[in-house]
Amino acid sequence: MDTILPFFSTYGSEMLYKTWEHLYISLIAAALGILIAVPLGVALTRFPKAAGFVMGVLGVIQTFPSFAILAFFIPLLGVGKIPAIIALFFYSVLPILRNTYTGVSGVQKSLLEAGRGMGMTGWERICYVEVPLAIPVMMAGIRLSTVYLIGWATLASFIGGGGLGDYIFSGLNLYQPEFIIAGAVPVTLLALLTDLLLGKVEGWVTPKGMKKMREAA
Amino acid sequence: MLKFDHVSKVYKGGKRAVQDLTLEIEKGEFICFIGPSGCGKTTTMKMINRLIEPTEGSIYINGKNILEGDSVQLRREIGYVIQQIGLFPHMTIQENISLVLKLLKFSEEKRRTRARELLALVDMTPDYLEKYPHELSGGQQQRIGVLRALAADQPLILMDEPFGALDPITRDSLQEEFKKLQRKLEKTIVFVTHDMDEALKLADRIVIMRDGQIVQCDTPDEILRNPANEFVEEFIGRDRLVQARPNIQTVEQIMNPSPITITGERTLSEAIQLMKHHRVDSLLVVDEKKVLQGFIDVEIIDQKRKKASLVRDVVETDIFTVEKHTLVRDTVRKILKVGMKYVPVVDDKHRLVGIVTRASLVDIVYDSIWGEDEMTKIG
Numbered sequence: 001m002d003t004i005l006p007f008f009s010t011y012g013s014e015m016l017y018k019t020w021e022h023l024y025i026s027l028i029a030a031a032l033g034i035l036i037a038v039p040l041g042v043a044l045t046r047f048p049k050a051a052g053f054v055m056g057v058l059g060v061i062q063t064f065p066s067f068a069i070l071a072f073f074i075p076l077l078g079v080g081k082i083p084a085i086i087a088l089f090f091y092s093v094l095p096i097l098r099n100t101y102t103g104v105s106g107v108q109k110s111l112l113e114a115g116r117g118m119g120m121t122g123w124e125r126i127c128y129v130e131v132p133l134a135i136p137v138m139m140a141g142i143r144l145s146t147v148y149l150i151g152w153a154t155l156a157s158f159i160g161g162g163g164l165g166d167y168i169f170s171g172l173n174l175y176q177p178e179f180i181i182a183g184a185v186p187v188t189l190l191a192l193l194t195d196l197l198l199g200k201v202e203g204w205v206t207p208k209g210m211k212k213m214r215e216a217a
Numbered sequence: 218m219l220k221f222d223h224v225s226k227v228y229k230g231g232k233r234a235v236q237d238l239t240l241e242i243e244k245g246e247f248i249c250f251i252g253p254s255g256c257g258k259t260t261t262m263k264m265i266n267r268l269i270e271p272t273e274g275s276i277y278i279n280g281k282n283i284l285e286g287d288s289v290q291l292r293r294e295i296g297y298v299i300q301q302i303g304l305f306p307h308m309t310i311q312e313n314i315s316l317v318l319k320l321l322k323f324s325e326e327k328r329r330t331r332a333r334e335l336l337a338l339v340d341m342t343p344d345y346l347e348k349y350p351h352e353l354s355g356g357q358q359q360r361i362g363v364l365r366a367l368a369a370d371q372p373l374i375l376m377d378e379p380f381g382a383l384d385p386i387t388r389d390s391l392q393e394e395f396k397k398l399q400r401k402l403e404k405t406i407v408f409v410t411h412d413m414d415e416a417l418k419l420a421d422r423i424v425i426m427r428d429g430q431i432v433q434c435d436t437p438d439e440i441l442r443n444p445a446n447e448f449v450e451e452f453i454g455r456d457r458l459v460q461a462r463p464n465i466q467t468v469e470q471i472m473n474p475s476p477i478t479i480t481g482e483r484t485l486s487e488a489i490q491l492m493k494h495h496r497v498d499s500l501l502v503v504d505e506k507k508v509l510q511g512f513i514d515v516e517i518i519d520q521k522r523k524k525a526s527l528v529r530d531v532v533e534t535d536i537f538t539v540e541k542h543t544l545v546r547d548t549v550r551k552i553l554k555v556g557m558k559y560v561p562v563v564d565d566k567h568r569l570v571g572i573v574t575r576a577s578l579v580d581i582v583y584d585s586i587w588g589e590d591e592m593t594k595i596g
Binding site (some may be wrong): 031041108110111113114116117119120121124129132133169207208209210212213216 | 266268289290291292293294297299301302303304305307308309313316317349350351352364366375495
C-alpha cells in the first residue's frame with residue numbers, strides 16, 4: 001500500500017492515458033480486422049477451393065513470432081502507432097476470417113435453396129440469411145481476436161507505438177517491478193472487460209429466434 | 218399458362234436428365250410429376266423457376282419465354298415450397314411468411330396484414346405471427362412454408378415433395394387441407410412427388426416420368442384405368458389397379474348391406490348372445506332411426522359388464538366411418554393403412570347402410586385375379 005498510492009499520484013494520469021492508447025491501438029486493429037476479414041470470409045465461401053489456400057497462408061503468417069512481424073515493419077513503415085496497428089491487424093484477421101467462413105458455410109443448404117427459390121439476389125441472401133445465421137460463430141472469432149490483440153498490443157511499445165507496454169518494458173529495463181505490475185494488471189483488466197463487453201454485444205446482435213432456439217435445445 | 222417446348226437438360230459429363238420434354242399446363246391445374254428417383258422430375262420442376270437452366274428448348278409462362286427475362290424477378294413471381302421446409306430460424310413466422318413481400322419492397326404494414334390474412338387461411342391464430350419456426354410442429358411449419366409461397370399471390374406454385382418429411386397422419390391432413398386451398402385460390406400447382414397415393418389424391422393430371430421422358434400424362438382415373446405400358450402398371454402397383462376397376466367404383470357397390478346391429482336399450486347379455494349367434498366379435502350400435510351411434514365388442518363387454526348392464530352405457534363412439542359414395546380406392550387405402558378390421562358405411566344422414574370388411578376386399582382381389590366372368594354378388 002505504501003508504494004501503490006505514491007505511484008498512482010505520480011503516474012496516475014499518465015497511466016490512464018497509456019491505457020487509452022493501448023485500448024485504441026488494439027481496437028483499431030481489431031476493427032480493421034473485422035472490416036477486412038468478414039467480407040473476405042463471406043466471399044471465400046463462394047470459392048471453397050481458394051478458401052483452403054488463403055487460410056493456409058494466413059495460418060503460416062499467424063505462426064510468425066509477433067516480435068519478428070513488428071521488427072519487419074520498421075524498415076517499411078517506420079516506427080510509431082501506425083506500423084503497430086498494421087502489424088496487429090495481421091494477427092486479428094485469421095480468427096475472424098476462419099470463423100466467418102465456418103459460420104457461413106455451416107448455414108443449411110436447404111435455407112439457401114429456399115432463399116434462392118423465392119427470388120433473393122446473392123446480396124440479399126448474404127444480408128438476410130447467411131450473415132444473421134452465422135453471427136454467433138463470427139462473434140466468437142471477433143471476441144477471441146480482440147482479446148488476443150489487447151495482449152499483443154503491449155508489444156507495440158517496442159516500436160514506439162506507446163500503450164501500457166511502455167511500463168512493462170521500462171520495468172524490465174530498470175528492474176522496477178512496480179512498473180511491470182502497473183502495465184500488466186491494466187492489460188489483463190482491459191482484456192477481461194473487453195471480453196465481457198463483446199459478450200454483451202454478441203447477445204444484442206444475435207437474432208432473437210436463434211437465442212430462443214438455443215435455449216429450447 | 219405454362220408450356221414446355223422441346224426442353225432438354227444435359228448435365229456436365231453428358232448425363233441427360235430431361236430429354237425433349239413438351240407439355241402444356243392449364244391455368245388452375247394441379248399437376249403432379251412422379252417417377253422413380255433420377256427420372257428428371259425435380260430437374261423439370263426447377264427449370265420452371267430457373268434454379269436449373271435448360272440446355273435446349275424453351276419454357277413459356279403465359280406466352281412469355283422465361284429464359285429471356287431476369288431470373289430473380291421470375292422467382293419472385295413463382296411460389297416455391299421445398300421438402301426440407303426451409304423456414305428461416307432467425308425470423309418470426311410473420312417475417313418468414315412475408316419475406317417475398319419484403320424483397321418486393323412492400324411496406325411493413327402491408328406485410329403484416331398479408332401475413333395475418335394468410336395465417337387465417339390455414340386456421341392458425343394470429344398469435345403465431347410472433348413465434349419462431351422451432352416453436353411449431355412439423356406440420357405447422359410446412360403450413361407456413363406453403364403460406365410463404367402464397368404471400369405475393371403468385372399464380373403458379375412449385376412444390377418439391379413438400380409433405381415428404383412429415384409423418385403419415387400429418388401428411389394426410391395437410392394434403393386434404395392443401396387441395397381445398399388450391400381449389401379455393403385457383404392456383405396452378407406443379408407438384409413433384411414419389412408417392413403415388415399422394416399424386417392420385419391431389420392431381421388433376423399426373424405426369425409419369427422415366428429417364429427424362431414423359432411416359433404418360435393423364436388424369437388419375439384414366440391412368441388407373443388405362444396404364445400406358447408395363448412400367449406405368451408396375452409403378453402404380455397392382456393393388457391400386459385392382460381398386461380402380463371400373464365396375465367397382467363406390468363403397469356402396471361392395472359393402473355388405475346387412476351388418477349385425479343392436480340398439481342402445483338392449484342389455485349386454487342380449488348383445489353377447491347376438492354375437493354368439495352370428496359368430497361375430499363386435500356389433501354396431503344404432504338408434505331406432507338406424508343412425509350409427511358407435512360399436513361394442515367382446516373386449517368392452519368383458520371389461521365393463523360388472524359396472525353396466527345396457528349397451529348404451531358402454532358403447533364406444535369413437536368410430537371411423539365412410540360415406541356410401543366414397544370411392545373404393547380411398548377406402549381400401551384407409552382400411553389397409555390404419556389396419557381396421559371393418560368400416561361401417563353410412564349415408565349422408567349418418568344412417569348405417571352397410572359394412573365393408575376385410576373379407577369384402579378379398580373378394581375384390583379375387584375377382585380381379587380370376588376375371589369378371591365369375592363375378593358374383595359380393596356380400
